Amino acid sequence: MNNTTKLIHSVPVDPLTGSISVPIYQTSTFVQDAPGENKGYDYARSNNPTRAAFESIVAELEGGAGASAFASGLAAIDAVVKLLETGDEILAVDDIYGGAFRLFTHIYAKFGITVNYVDTTDAGNVLDAINPKTKLVWLETPTNPTLKISDIEAIGKIAKQNGALLCVDNTFASPALQQPIKLGADIVVHSATKYLGGHSDLIAGIVVCKTQELADKIKFIQNASGAILSPQDSWLAIRGVETLYLRVQEHSKNALTIARFLESHPAIDKVYYPGLKAHLNHDIATQQQSAFGGIISFTLKNDTEAAAKTVVCSTSLFKLAESLGGVKSLLCHPATMTHKNIPAEKRRSSGVADSLIRLSVGLEHPDDLIADIDQALLKSAVTNRKLAEIA
Numbered sequence: 001m002n003n004t005t006k007l008i009h010s011v012p013v014d015p016l017t018g019s020i021s022v023p024i025y026q027t028s029t030f031v032q033d034a035p036g037e038n039k040g041y042d043y044a045r046s047n048n049p050t051r052a053a054f055e056s057i058v059a060e061l062e063g064g065a066g067a068s069a070f071a072s073g074l075a076a077i078d079a080v081v082k083l084l085e086t087g088d089e090i091l092a093v094d095d096i097y098g099g100a101f102r103l104f105t106h107i108y109a110k111f112g113i114t115v116n117y118v119d120t121t122d123a124g125n126v127l128d129a130i131n132p133k134t135k136l137v138w139l140e141t142p143t144n145p146t147l148k149i150s151d152i153e154a155i156g157k158i159a160k161q162n163g164a165l166l167c168v169d170n171t172f173a174s175p176a177l178q179q180p181i182k183l184g185a186d187i188v189v190h191s192a193t194k195y196l197g198g199h200s201d202l203i204a205g206i207v208v209c210k211t212q213e214l215a216d217k218i219k220f221i222q223n224a225s226g227a228i229l230s231p232q233d234s235w236l237a238i239r240g241v242e243t244l245y246l247r248v249q250e251h252s253k254n255a256l257t258i259a260r261f262l263e264s265h266p267a268i269d270k271v272y273y274p275g276l277k278a279h280l281n282h283d284i285a286t287q288q289q290s291a292f293g294g295i296i297s298f299t300l301k302n303d304t305e306a307a308a309k310t311v312v313c314s315t316s317l318f319k320l321a322e323s324l325g326g327v328k329s330l331l332c333h334p335a336t337m338t339h340k341n342i343p344a345e346k347r348r349s350s351g352v353a354d355s356l357i358r359l360s361v362g363l364e365h366p367d368d369l370i371a372d373i374d375q376a377l378l379k380s381a382v383t384n385r386k387l388a389e390i391a
């Protein structure tokens with residue numbers, strides 16, 4: 001059966017009423033027939049039918065044995081780190097999501113869990129850095145905001161040979177484009193706030209595990225720590241994820257068209273998009289992804305904060321905001337927004353140049369999006385010429 005059909009029909013019909021939409025079970029507890037005798041649900045932190053439906057839909061999408069949904073992507077990441085013990089080490093991609101960096105280094109370091117950040121675009125670096133203390137290898141591919149690609153299969157083998165788990169944050173690709181468990185990952189996490197939800201209307205996260213044993217451990221942590229996804233948000237996440245394939249394919253098509261336009265634009269220096277032949281590890285992206293997603297980053301020839309700010313303040317369809325993965329196009333200036341707390345030199349050396357702009361390409365028509373970016377680039381060029389004349 002085609003994946004799209006499978007996804008749409010993995011959303012269960014309510015067995016009690018025939019409701020074709022999953023009911024929102026807005027309840028805290030479930031009445032029991034006798035002590036300990038219930039219909040599979042006892043208390044809504046432990047389990048809730050609306051949340052369980054979302055969890056099983058995403059588990060199937062990722063090809064995992066089970067999933068647990070959380071109140072945010074970061075709560076999902078937090079649950080995975082709680083599998084570790086004092087003295088364990090995480091080996092993580094150096095271009096990691098800022099929130100994961102903050103959690104690892106500012107929360108878990110004080111519990112004696114260490115993190116080693118390496119450039120995972122070369123699997124050899126993972127082989128060099130892994131050691132007996134490494135219990136978790138943490139990948140994002142593509143990364144934020146420079147879309148670095150790492151070889152999941154090769155790194156999965158290295159993790160396995162060294163007795164470590166491989167967890168992939170699959171937020172950027174989504175299971176519609178990339179299924180890390182099939183490539184050797186043990187765990188997949190998502191900020192469901194992004195493509196899974198897909199409409200910029202909720203904060204949610206999910207952990208999917210390859211084996212039932214791991215899924216049970218995460219379920220235990222979900223109940224023990226309690227950062228669960230609410231029934232209302234679980235329903236909204238189901239409503240969003242039903243159209244995942246359609247949306248992500250369109251996001252990818254639009255983004256490839258725009259990336260090619262940017263690549264040939266005279267005001268642009270570098271374009272970061274895994275679908276471009278010039279992108280580092282484009283061949284690996286082609287092997288492990290079915291398309292290249294909706295996120296593009298680029299730098300300007302005039303590599304200044306002022307030029308970038310003119311661009312991001314001059315678009316009308318691309319809205320200036322953090323986050324990504326919704327139907328409306330967004331753009332942001334990482335140097336002064338998502339990455340503003342990183343010292344300038346460290347930020348620049350990791351590829352986040354002063355003029356770097358990140359696009360989350362939405363579902364508008366690509367011609368309109370290109371016209372919007374083009375006039376903003378022109379305005380920036382004119383403004384900077386004027387500034388130069390005055391100076």
Ligand SMILES: *Cc1c(COP(=O)(O)O)cnc(C)c1O
Nearest residue numbers: 072073074097169171191193204
């Ligand atoms: C947004 C994001 C997160 C964090 O998710 P929240 O839902 O905001 O908590 C984690 N990883 C990646 C790659 C993200 O883009």
